[in-house]
Amino acid sequence: MRTMGGEQVEEAVASAVALLRTAVDRDWETARAGRLEWSCRYTAEHVAGDLIAYAGQLAGRATDAYVPFEITFDEGTDNEGVLHVIETTCALLAATLRTTPREVRAFHPYPYRSANREGFASMGIAEVFLHTHDIAEGLGLAYEPPARLCADVLARLFPHVQPGPDPWRTLLWATGRGDLPGRAPVTEWRWRNNLVIPAERLTLQGVTPAAATDLAAGGDGGFEWVGSGPFQGTRDAATMLLKAYEGGVHRPEWGVFALVRREDGRAVGGMGFHGPPDEDGRVEIGYDLAEAARGHGYATEALRALSAWALAREEVTSVFATTEPANVASQAVITRAGFTRVAGDEGQDEGQLAYELRG
Structure with missing residues:
Protein backbone atom coordinates (compact mmCIF):
# COMPACT_ATOMS: atom_id res chain seq x y z
CA MET A 1 0.00 0.00 0.00
CA THR A 175 -12.40 22.71 -1.45
CA GLY A 176 -14.32 25.46 -3.24
CA ARG A 177 -11.43 26.55 -5.42
CA GLY A 178 -12.59 25.53 -8.87
CA ASP A 179 -15.30 24.06 -11.06
CA LEU A 180 -15.86 20.58 -12.42
CA PRO A 181 -18.16 19.80 -15.34
CA GLY A 182 -21.41 18.28 -14.15
CA ARG A 183 -20.86 19.12 -10.48
CA ALA A 184 -22.37 21.96 -8.49
CA PRO A 185 -19.97 24.49 -6.99
CA VAL A 186 -18.78 23.76 -3.44
CA THR A 187 -19.40 26.57 -0.96
CA GLU A 188 -18.78 24.73 2.33
CA TRP A 189 -16.47 21.81 2.94
CA ARG A 190 -14.58 19.81 5.54
CA TRP A 191 -12.18 16.95 5.06
CA ARG A 192 -12.88 13.74 6.95
CA ASN A 193 -10.41 11.62 8.85
CA ASN A 194 -11.55 8.05 9.41
CA LEU A 195 -14.01 7.15 12.15
CA VAL A 196 -12.67 4.99 15.01
CA ILE A 197 -15.14 3.30 17.38
CA PRO A 198 -13.70 2.01 20.68
CA ALA A 199 -14.55 -1.37 22.19
CA GLU A 200 -13.11 -3.16 25.21
CA ARG A 201 -10.21 -5.05 23.61
CA LEU A 202 -10.54 -3.68 20.10
CA THR A 203 -10.84 -0.49 18.13
CA LEU A 204 -13.00 -0.46 15.02
CA GLN A 205 -11.03 1.62 12.54
CA GLY A 206 -12.78 2.98 9.47
CA VAL A 207 -11.27 1.75 6.20
CA THR A 208 -10.50 4.62 3.82
CA PRO A 209 -10.83 4.30 0.04
CA ALA A 210 -7.01 4.24 -0.08
CA ALA A 211 -6.93 1.22 2.26
CA ALA A 212 -9.85 -0.42 0.44
CA THR A 213 -8.00 -0.14 -2.86
CA ASP A 214 -5.07 -2.05 -1.40
CA LEU A 215 -7.23 -4.67 0.32
CA ALA A 216 -9.23 -5.31 -2.84
CA ALA A 217 -5.96 -5.84 -4.74
CA GLY A 218 -4.72 -8.42 -2.23
CA GLY A 219 -2.70 -6.12 0.05
CA ASP A 220 -2.93 -5.53 3.78
CA GLY A 221 -4.66 -2.14 3.60
CA GLY A 222 -1.97 -0.64 5.81
CA PHE A 223 -2.87 -2.92 8.74
CA GLU A 224 -0.77 -5.60 10.40
CA TRP A 225 -2.92 -8.73 10.38
CA VAL A 226 -2.90 -11.80 12.57
CA GLY A 227 -2.23 -15.12 10.87
CA SER A 228 -2.30 -15.14 7.09
CA GLY A 229 -4.07 -11.81 6.73
CA PRO A 230 -7.62 -10.64 6.12
CA PHE A 231 -10.33 -13.20 5.35
CA GLN A 232 -11.89 -13.07 1.89
CA GLY A 233 -15.04 -11.40 3.22
CA THR A 234 -13.02 -8.35 4.25
CA ARG A 235 -11.53 -8.10 0.77
CA ASP A 236 -14.99 -8.45 -0.79
CA ALA A 237 -16.33 -5.69 1.48
CA ALA A 238 -13.38 -3.47 0.51
CA THR A 239 -14.25 -4.04 -3.15
CA MET A 240 -17.83 -2.93 -2.50
CA LEU A 241 -16.57 0.17 -0.65
CA LEU A 242 -14.29 1.02 -3.54
CA LYS A 243 -17.14 0.74 -6.06
CA ALA A 244 -19.28 3.05 -3.93
CA TYR A 245 -16.41 5.55 -3.70
CA GLU A 246 -15.81 5.51 -7.43
CA GLY A 247 -19.54 5.94 -7.99
CA GLY A 248 -19.73 8.93 -5.66
CA VAL A 249 -22.17 7.29 -3.22
CA HIS A 250 -19.81 6.20 -0.45
CA ARG A 251 -20.76 7.39 3.03
CA PRO A 252 -17.70 6.60 5.15
CA GLU A 253 -19.53 6.31 8.48
CA TRP A 254 -21.58 3.48 6.93
CA GLY A 255 -18.60 1.71 5.42
CA VAL A 256 -16.11 -0.96 6.50
CA PHE A 257 -14.09 -1.16 9.71
CA ALA A 258 -10.96 -3.12 10.52
CA LEU A 259 -11.08 -4.76 13.95
CA VAL A 260 -7.75 -3.93 15.57
CA ARG A 261 -6.55 -5.45 18.83
CA ARG A 262 -5.49 -2.90 21.43
CA GLU A 263 -2.80 -5.10 22.97
CA ASP A 264 -0.64 -5.37 19.86
CA GLY A 265 -2.21 -3.20 17.12
CA ARG A 266 -2.91 -6.20 14.89
CA ALA A 267 -6.08 -6.50 12.83
CA VAL A 268 -8.16 -9.59 13.53
CA GLY A 269 -11.06 -9.11 11.10
CA GLY A 270 -13.43 -6.80 9.32
CA MET A 271 -16.96 -5.58 10.02
CA GLY A 272 -19.16 -3.06 8.35
CA PHE A 273 -22.45 -1.94 6.91
CA HIS A 274 -23.96 -2.97 3.60
CA GLY A 275 -24.83 0.68 3.07
CA PRO A 276 -26.51 3.58 4.84
CA PRO A 277 -29.86 3.13 6.60
CA ASP A 278 -32.85 2.51 4.34
CA GLU A 279 -36.09 4.49 4.36
CA ASP A 280 -37.33 2.46 7.33
CA GLY A 281 -34.21 3.23 9.37
CA ARG A 282 -32.78 -0.26 9.05
CA VAL A 283 -29.07 -0.85 8.48
CA GLU A 284 -27.45 -4.20 7.77
CA ILE A 285 -24.14 -5.42 9.21
CA GLY A 286 -21.74 -8.09 7.97
CA TYR A 287 -18.46 -9.33 9.41
CA ASP A 288 -15.69 -11.90 9.38
CA LEU A 289 -12.60 -12.81 11.38
CA ALA A 290 -9.20 -14.06 10.38
CA GLU A 291 -9.02 -17.76 11.23
CA ALA A 292 -6.25 -17.21 13.78
CA ALA A 293 -8.48 -14.82 15.77
CA ARG A 294 -11.60 -16.95 16.10
CA GLY A 295 -12.88 -18.30 19.40
CA HIS A 296 -11.90 -15.28 21.52
CA GLY A 297 -15.14 -13.31 21.47
CA TYR A 298 -13.79 -10.55 19.22
CA ALA A 299 -16.70 -10.70 16.78
CA THR A 300 -19.30 -10.44 19.55
CA GLU A 301 -17.49 -7.49 21.13
CA ALA A 302 -17.18 -5.66 17.82
CA LEU A 303 -20.78 -6.37 16.81
CA ARG A 304 -22.05 -4.95 20.09
CA ALA A 305 -19.93 -1.81 19.69
CA LEU A 306 -20.84 -1.16 16.05
CA SER A 307 -24.54 -1.88 16.64
CA ALA A 308 -24.61 0.49 19.61
CA TRP A 309 -22.96 3.19 17.53
CA ALA A 310 -25.52 2.74 14.76
CA LEU A 311 -28.53 2.73 17.06
CA ALA A 312 -27.34 5.97 18.64
CA ARG A 313 -27.90 7.69 15.28
CA GLU A 314 -31.25 9.39 14.82
CA GLU A 315 -31.80 7.86 11.37
CA VAL A 316 -31.42 4.26 12.60
CA THR A 317 -34.26 2.25 14.14
CA SER A 318 -32.84 -1.27 13.81
CA VAL A 319 -29.72 -3.22 12.90
CA PHE A 320 -30.10 -6.31 10.70
CA ALA A 321 -27.81 -9.31 10.13
CA THR A 322 -28.10 -12.60 8.26
CA THR A 323 -26.20 -15.86 8.38
CA GLU A 324 -26.23 -19.31 6.82
CA PRO A 325 -28.23 -22.00 8.69
CA ALA A 326 -25.13 -24.16 8.92
CA ASN A 327 -22.98 -21.38 10.40
CA VAL A 328 -23.65 -22.11 14.05
CA ALA A 329 -20.68 -20.03 15.22
CA SER A 330 -22.00 -16.93 13.47
CA GLN A 331 -25.47 -17.48 14.92
CA ALA A 332 -23.93 -17.64 18.40
CA VAL A 333 -22.11 -14.35 17.82
CA ILE A 334 -25.28 -12.60 16.70
CA THR A 335 -27.40 -13.84 19.59
CA ARG A 336 -24.72 -13.03 22.18
CA ALA A 337 -24.68 -9.49 20.79
CA GLY A 338 -28.38 -9.17 21.64
CA PHE A 339 -30.01 -9.83 18.26
CA THR A 340 -33.22 -11.84 18.01
CA ARG A 341 -34.36 -14.11 15.20
CA VAL A 342 -36.94 -12.63 12.82
CA ALA A 343 -38.89 -13.95 9.86
CA GLY A 344 -37.30 -13.54 6.46
CA ASP A 345 -38.24 -10.65 4.21
CA GLU A 346 -38.09 -9.67 0.58
CA GLY A 347 -34.50 -8.43 0.70
CA GLN A 348 -33.11 -11.56 2.33
CA ASP A 349 -31.34 -14.28 0.34
CA GLU A 350 -33.23 -17.54 0.23
CA GLY A 351 -32.19 -20.03 2.91
CA GLN A 352 -30.53 -17.50 5.23
CA LEU A 353 -31.45 -16.80 8.82
CA ALA A 354 -32.29 -13.23 9.72
CA TYR A 355 -31.65 -11.42 13.01
CA GLU A 356 -32.51 -7.93 14.22
CA LEU A 357 -31.52 -5.59 17.04
CA ARG A 358 -33.81 -2.64 17.72
CA GLY A 359 -33.07 0.57 19.55
Whole structure:
Protein backbone atom coordinates (compact mmCIF):
# COMPACT_ATOMS: atom_id res chain seq x y z
CA MET A 1 0.00 0.00 0.00
CA ARG A 2 1.23 3.47 -0.84
CA THR A 3 1.95 5.27 2.40
CA MET A 4 1.44 8.88 3.43
CA GLY A 5 4.22 9.94 5.72
CA GLY A 6 7.29 12.07 6.11
CA GLU A 7 8.66 11.46 2.64
CA GLN A 8 5.43 12.58 0.99
CA VAL A 9 5.20 15.72 3.15
CA GLU A 10 8.78 16.60 2.19
CA GLU A 11 7.99 16.06 -1.48
CA ALA A 12 4.95 18.33 -1.30
CA VAL A 13 6.81 21.11 0.51
CA ALA A 14 9.87 20.92 -1.74
CA SER A 15 7.82 21.45 -4.91
CA ALA A 16 5.78 24.25 -3.34
CA VAL A 17 8.78 26.12 -1.94
CA ALA A 18 10.65 25.78 -5.23
CA LEU A 19 7.84 27.64 -6.99
CA LEU A 20 7.37 30.32 -4.33
CA ARG A 21 11.10 30.96 -4.17
CA THR A 22 10.90 32.31 -7.71
CA ALA A 23 8.78 35.18 -6.37
CA VAL A 24 10.45 36.13 -3.06
CA ASP A 25 11.21 39.59 -4.40
CA ARG A 26 7.48 40.30 -4.86
CA ASP A 27 5.20 42.08 -2.38
CA TRP A 28 3.42 39.26 -0.54
CA GLU A 29 1.90 41.57 2.06
CA THR A 30 -0.49 43.47 -0.20
CA ALA A 31 -1.23 40.67 -2.68
CA ARG A 32 -4.39 38.77 -1.82
CA ALA A 33 -4.09 34.96 -1.83
CA GLY A 34 -6.56 33.80 -4.47
CA ARG A 35 -10.14 33.62 -3.19
CA LEU A 36 -9.07 33.97 0.44
CA GLU A 37 -9.37 37.12 2.51
CA TRP A 38 -5.75 36.61 3.58
CA SER A 39 -2.62 38.12 2.08
CA CYS A 40 -0.07 35.88 0.41
CA ARG A 41 2.30 36.58 3.29
CA TYR A 42 -0.19 35.58 5.98
CA THR A 43 -1.19 32.47 4.00
CA ALA A 44 2.44 31.33 3.82
CA GLU A 45 2.83 31.86 7.57
CA HIS A 46 -0.38 29.87 8.09
CA VAL A 47 1.14 26.89 6.24
CA ALA A 48 4.14 26.90 8.56
CA GLY A 49 1.83 27.14 11.57
CA ASP A 50 -0.23 24.16 10.42
CA LEU A 51 2.82 21.97 9.84
CA ILE A 52 4.24 22.58 13.31
CA ALA A 53 0.79 22.25 14.90
CA TYR A 54 0.33 18.81 13.34
CA ALA A 55 3.77 17.76 14.55
CA GLY A 56 2.84 19.04 18.01
CA GLN A 57 -0.41 17.08 18.10
CA LEU A 58 1.33 13.78 17.37
CA ALA A 59 4.45 14.40 19.44
CA GLY A 60 2.40 15.65 22.40
CA ARG A 61 -0.15 12.81 22.09
CA ALA A 62 -2.91 15.43 22.42
CA THR A 63 -6.32 13.79 22.83
CA ASP A 64 -8.81 16.53 23.75
CA ALA A 65 -7.62 19.78 22.16
CA TYR A 66 -4.76 21.41 20.30
CA VAL A 67 -1.47 21.68 22.18
CA PRO A 68 -1.59 25.33 23.33
CA PHE A 69 1.27 26.90 21.43
CA GLU A 70 1.91 28.74 18.18
CA ILE A 71 4.87 30.08 16.28
CA THR A 72 5.66 33.73 15.62
CA PHE A 73 8.06 35.23 13.11
CA ASP A 74 10.83 37.54 14.15
CA GLU A 75 10.31 41.16 13.20
CA GLY A 76 11.84 41.86 9.82
CA THR A 77 11.53 38.29 8.49
CA ASP A 78 11.47 38.52 4.72
CA ASN A 79 9.76 36.21 2.23
CA GLU A 80 12.82 33.99 1.97
CA GLY A 81 12.79 33.69 5.74
CA VAL A 82 9.14 32.61 5.66
CA LEU A 83 10.02 29.84 3.21
CA HIS A 84 12.86 28.76 5.49
CA VAL A 85 10.39 28.43 8.35
CA ILE A 86 8.08 26.34 6.15
CA GLU A 87 10.98 24.03 5.29
CA THR A 88 11.91 23.77 8.96
CA THR A 89 8.40 22.99 10.18
CA CYS A 90 8.11 20.46 7.36
CA ALA A 91 11.24 18.72 8.64
CA LEU A 92 9.81 18.63 12.16
CA LEU A 93 6.51 17.14 10.98
CA ALA A 94 8.29 14.59 8.79
CA ALA A 95 10.49 13.50 11.69
CA THR A 96 7.46 13.19 13.96
CA LEU A 97 5.60 11.09 11.39
CA ARG A 98 8.56 8.73 11.08
CA THR A 99 8.77 8.15 14.83
CA THR A 100 5.06 7.93 15.68
CA PRO A 101 3.62 4.39 15.96
CA ARG A 102 0.75 3.58 13.65
CA GLU A 103 -1.82 3.16 16.42
CA VAL A 104 -1.25 6.62 17.93
CA ARG A 105 -4.14 9.01 17.34
CA ALA A 106 -4.23 12.67 18.30
CA PHE A 107 -6.88 15.36 18.42
CA HIS A 108 -8.20 17.00 15.30
CA PRO A 109 -11.76 18.34 15.18
CA TYR A 110 -12.88 17.22 11.71
CA PRO A 111 -15.10 15.31 11.94
CA TYR A 112 -14.50 12.58 14.53
CA ARG A 113 -12.00 14.42 16.75
CA SER A 114 -8.91 12.35 16.02
CA ALA A 115 -6.43 11.38 13.31
CA ASN A 116 -3.51 8.98 13.03
CA ARG A 117 -0.10 9.74 11.55
CA GLU A 118 -1.38 9.10 8.01
CA GLY A 119 -4.22 11.53 8.57
CA PHE A 120 -1.89 14.26 9.82
CA ALA A 121 0.47 13.67 6.89
CA SER A 122 -2.46 13.97 4.47
CA MET A 123 -3.73 17.13 6.15
CA GLY A 124 -0.25 18.65 6.03
CA ILE A 125 0.05 17.91 2.33
CA ALA A 126 -3.43 19.29 1.66
CA GLU A 127 -2.59 22.53 3.48
CA VAL A 128 0.60 22.89 1.43
CA PHE A 129 -1.06 22.16 -1.90
CA LEU A 130 -4.17 24.28 -1.40
CA HIS A 131 -2.49 27.32 0.11
CA THR A 132 0.37 27.25 -2.38
CA HIS A 133 -2.35 27.36 -5.02
CA ASP A 134 -3.89 30.37 -3.26
CA ILE A 135 -0.56 32.20 -3.07
CA ALA A 136 0.35 31.31 -6.65
CA GLU A 137 -3.00 32.61 -7.86
CA GLY A 138 -2.43 35.86 -6.01
CA LEU A 139 1.03 36.27 -7.47
CA GLY A 140 0.14 35.15 -10.99
CA LEU A 141 2.19 31.93 -10.86
CA ALA A 142 1.28 28.57 -12.43
CA TYR A 143 1.13 25.70 -9.91
CA GLU A 144 0.47 22.00 -10.51
CA PRO A 145 1.31 19.59 -7.65
CA PRO A 146 1.93 15.87 -8.27
CA ALA A 147 -1.30 14.14 -9.35
CA ARG A 148 -0.38 10.99 -7.42
CA LEU A 149 -0.24 12.85 -4.11
CA CYS A 150 -3.48 14.68 -4.88
CA ALA A 151 -5.23 11.35 -5.49
CA ASP A 152 -3.82 10.00 -2.23
CA VAL A 153 -5.10 13.03 -0.30
CA LEU A 154 -8.57 12.60 -1.82
CA ALA A 155 -8.66 8.88 -0.99
CA ARG A 156 -7.82 9.55 2.65
CA LEU A 157 -9.42 12.89 3.54
CA PHE A 158 -12.28 13.16 1.03
CA PRO A 159 -13.87 9.69 1.00
CA HIS A 160 -17.27 11.32 0.38
CA VAL A 161 -16.06 12.95 -2.86
CA GLN A 162 -16.31 11.03 -6.11
CA PRO A 163 -12.84 10.87 -7.68
CA GLY A 164 -12.37 12.43 -11.10
CA PRO A 165 -9.95 11.92 -13.99
CA ASP A 166 -7.84 14.88 -12.81
CA PRO A 167 -7.08 14.56 -9.06
CA TRP A 168 -5.79 18.11 -8.71
CA ARG A 169 -8.87 19.68 -10.32
CA THR A 170 -11.06 17.42 -8.18
CA LEU A 171 -9.26 18.53 -5.01
CA LEU A 172 -9.63 22.18 -5.99
CA TRP A 173 -13.35 21.67 -6.67
CA ALA A 174 -13.87 19.77 -3.39
CA THR A 175 -12.40 22.71 -1.45
CA GLY A 176 -14.32 25.46 -3.24
CA ARG A 177 -11.43 26.55 -5.42
CA GLY A 178 -12.59 25.53 -8.87
CA ASP A 179 -15.30 24.06 -11.06
CA LEU A 180 -15.86 20.58 -12.42
CA PRO A 181 -18.16 19.80 -15.34
CA GLY A 182 -21.41 18.28 -14.15
CA ARG A 183 -20.86 19.12 -10.48
CA ALA A 184 -22.37 21.96 -8.49
CA PRO A 185 -19.97 24.49 -6.99
CA VAL A 186 -18.78 23.76 -3.44
CA THR A 187 -19.40 26.57 -0.96
CA GLU A 188 -18.78 24.73 2.33
CA TRP A 189 -16.47 21.81 2.94
CA ARG A 190 -14.58 19.81 5.54
CA TRP A 191 -12.18 16.95 5.06
CA ARG A 192 -12.88 13.74 6.95
CA ASN A 193 -10.41 11.62 8.85
CA ASN A 194 -11.55 8.05 9.41
CA LEU A 195 -14.01 7.15 12.15
CA VAL A 196 -12.67 4.99 15.01
CA ILE A 197 -15.14 3.30 17.38
CA PRO A 198 -13.70 2.01 20.68
CA ALA A 199 -14.55 -1.37 22.19
CA GLU A 200 -13.11 -3.16 25.21
CA ARG A 201 -10.21 -5.05 23.61
CA LEU A 202 -10.54 -3.68 20.10
CA THR A 203 -10.84 -0.49 18.13
CA LEU A 204 -13.00 -0.46 15.02
CA GLN A 205 -11.03 1.62 12.54
CA GLY A 206 -12.78 2.98 9.47
CA VAL A 207 -11.27 1.75 6.20
CA THR A 208 -10.50 4.62 3.82
CA PRO A 209 -10.83 4.30 0.04
CA ALA A 210 -7.01 4.24 -0.08
CA ALA A 211 -6.93 1.22 2.26
CA ALA A 212 -9.85 -0.42 0.44
CA THR A 213 -8.00 -0.14 -2.86
CA ASP A 214 -5.07 -2.05 -1.40
CA LEU A 215 -7.23 -4.67 0.32
CA ALA A 216 -9.23 -5.31 -2.84
CA ALA A 217 -5.96 -5.84 -4.74
CA GLY A 218 -4.72 -8.42 -2.23
CA GLY A 219 -2.70 -6.12 0.05
CA ASP A 220 -2.93 -5.53 3.78
CA GLY A 221 -4.66 -2.14 3.60
CA GLY A 222 -1.97 -0.64 5.81
CA PHE A 223 -2.87 -2.92 8.74
CA GLU A 224 -0.77 -5.60 10.40
CA TRP A 225 -2.92 -8.73 10.38
CA VAL A 226 -2.90 -11.80 12.57
CA GLY A 227 -2.23 -15.12 10.87
CA SER A 228 -2.30 -15.14 7.09
CA GLY A 229 -4.07 -11.81 6.73
CA PRO A 230 -7.62 -10.64 6.12
CA PHE A 231 -10.33 -13.20 5.35
CA GLN A 232 -11.89 -13.07 1.89
CA GLY A 233 -15.04 -11.40 3.22
CA THR A 234 -13.02 -8.35 4.25
CA ARG A 235 -11.53 -8.10 0.77
CA ASP A 236 -14.99 -8.45 -0.79
CA ALA A 237 -16.33 -5.69 1.48
CA ALA A 238 -13.38 -3.47 0.51
CA THR A 239 -14.25 -4.04 -3.15
CA MET A 240 -17.83 -2.93 -2.50
CA LEU A 241 -16.57 0.17 -0.65
CA LEU A 242 -14.29 1.02 -3.54
CA LYS A 243 -17.14 0.74 -6.06
CA ALA A 244 -19.28 3.05 -3.93
CA TYR A 245 -16.41 5.55 -3.70
CA GLU A 246 -15.81 5.51 -7.43
CA GLY A 247 -19.54 5.94 -7.99
CA GLY A 248 -19.73 8.93 -5.66
CA VAL A 249 -22.17 7.29 -3.22
CA HIS A 250 -19.81 6.20 -0.45
CA ARG A 251 -20.76 7.39 3.03
CA PRO A 252 -17.70 6.60 5.15
CA GLU A 253 -19.53 6.31 8.48
CA TRP A 254 -21.58 3.48 6.93
CA GLY A 255 -18.60 1.71 5.42
CA VAL A 256 -16.11 -0.96 6.50
CA PHE A 257 -14.09 -1.16 9.71
CA ALA A 258 -10.96 -3.12 10.52
CA LEU A 259 -11.08 -4.76 13.95
CA VAL A 260 -7.75 -3.93 15.57
CA ARG A 261 -6.55 -5.45 18.83
CA ARG A 262 -5.49 -2.90 21.43
CA GLU A 263 -2.80 -5.10 22.97
CA ASP A 264 -0.64 -5.37 19.86
CA GLY A 265 -2.21 -3.20 17.12
CA ARG A 266 -2.91 -6.20 14.89
CA ALA A 267 -6.08 -6.50 12.83
CA VAL A 268 -8.16 -9.59 13.53
CA GLY A 269 -11.06 -9.11 11.10
CA GLY A 270 -13.43 -6.80 9.32
CA MET A 271 -16.96 -5.58 10.02
CA GLY A 272 -19.16 -3.06 8.35
CA PHE A 273 -22.45 -1.94 6.91
CA HIS A 274 -23.96 -2.97 3.60
CA GLY A 275 -24.83 0.68 3.07
CA PRO A 276 -26.51 3.58 4.84
CA PRO A 277 -29.86 3.13 6.60
CA ASP A 278 -32.85 2.51 4.34
CA GLU A 279 -36.09 4.49 4.36
CA ASP A 280 -37.33 2.46 7.33
CA GLY A 281 -34.21 3.23 9.37
CA ARG A 282 -32.78 -0.26 9.05
CA VAL A 283 -29.07 -0.85 8.48
CA GLU A 284 -27.45 -4.20 7.77
CA ILE A 285 -24.14 -5.42 9.21
CA GLY A 286 -21.74 -8.09 7.97
CA TYR A 287 -18.46 -9.33 9.41
CA ASP A 288 -15.69 -11.90 9.38
CA LEU A 289 -12.60 -12.81 11.38
CA ALA A 290 -9.20 -14.06 10.38
CA GLU A 291 -9.02 -17.76 11.23
CA ALA A 292 -6.25 -17.21 13.78
CA ALA A 293 -8.48 -14.82 15.77
CA ARG A 294 -11.60 -16.95 16.10
CA GLY A 295 -12.88 -18.30 19.40
CA HIS A 296 -11.90 -15.28 21.52
CA GLY A 297 -15.14 -13.31 21.47
CA TYR A 298 -13.79 -10.55 19.22
CA ALA A 299 -16.70 -10.70 16.78
CA THR A 300 -19.30 -10.44 19.55
CA GLU A 301 -17.49 -7.49 21.13
CA ALA A 302 -17.18 -5.66 17.82
CA LEU A 303 -20.78 -6.37 16.81
CA ARG A 304 -22.05 -4.95 20.09
CA ALA A 305 -19.93 -1.81 19.69
CA LEU A 306 -20.84 -1.16 16.05
CA SER A 307 -24.54 -1.88 16.64
CA ALA A 308 -24.61 0.49 19.61
CA TRP A 309 -22.96 3.19 17.53
CA ALA A 310 -25.52 2.74 14.76
CA LEU A 311 -28.53 2.73 17.06
CA ALA A 312 -27.34 5.97 18.64
CA ARG A 313 -27.90 7.69 15.28
CA GLU A 314 -31.25 9.39 14.82
CA GLU A 315 -31.80 7.86 11.37
CA VAL A 316 -31.42 4.26 12.60
CA THR A 317 -34.26 2.25 14.14
CA SER A 318 -32.84 -1.27 13.81
CA VAL A 319 -29.72 -3.22 12.90
CA PHE A 320 -30.10 -6.31 10.70
CA ALA A 321 -27.81 -9.31 10.13
CA THR A 322 -28.10 -12.60 8.26
CA THR A 323 -26.20 -15.86 8.38
CA GLU A 324 -26.23 -19.31 6.82
CA PRO A 325 -28.23 -22.00 8.69
CA ALA A 326 -25.13 -24.16 8.92
CA ASN A 327 -22.98 -21.38 10.40
CA VAL A 328 -23.65 -22.11 14.05
CA ALA A 329 -20.68 -20.03 15.22
CA SER A 330 -22.00 -16.93 13.47
CA GLN A 331 -25.47 -17.48 14.92
CA ALA A 332 -23.93 -17.64 18.40
CA VAL A 333 -22.11 -14.35 17.82
CA ILE A 334 -25.28 -12.60 16.70
CA THR A 335 -27.40 -13.84 19.59
CA ARG A 336 -24.72 -13.03 22.18
CA ALA A 337 -24.68 -9.49 20.79
CA GLY A 338 -28.38 -9.17 21.64
CA PHE A 339 -30.01 -9.83 18.26
CA THR A 340 -33.22 -11.84 18.01
CA ARG A 341 -34.36 -14.11 15.20
CA VAL A 342 -36.94 -12.63 12.82
CA ALA A 343 -38.89 -13.95 9.86
CA GLY A 344 -37.30 -13.54 6.46
CA ASP A 345 -38.24 -10.65 4.21
CA GLU A 346 -38.09 -9.67 0.58
CA GLY A 347 -34.50 -8.43 0.70
CA GLN A 348 -33.11 -11.56 2.33
CA ASP A 349 -31.34 -14.28 0.34
CA GLU A 350 -33.23 -17.54 0.23
CA GLY A 351 -32.19 -20.03 2.91
CA GLN A 352 -30.53 -17.50 5.23
CA LEU A 353 -31.45 -16.80 8.82
CA ALA A 354 -32.29 -13.23 9.72
CA TYR A 355 -31.65 -11.42 13.01
CA GLU A 356 -32.51 -7.93 14.22
CA LEU A 357 -31.52 -5.59 17.04
CA ARG A 358 -33.81 -2.64 17.72
CA GLY A 359 -33.07 0.57 19.55
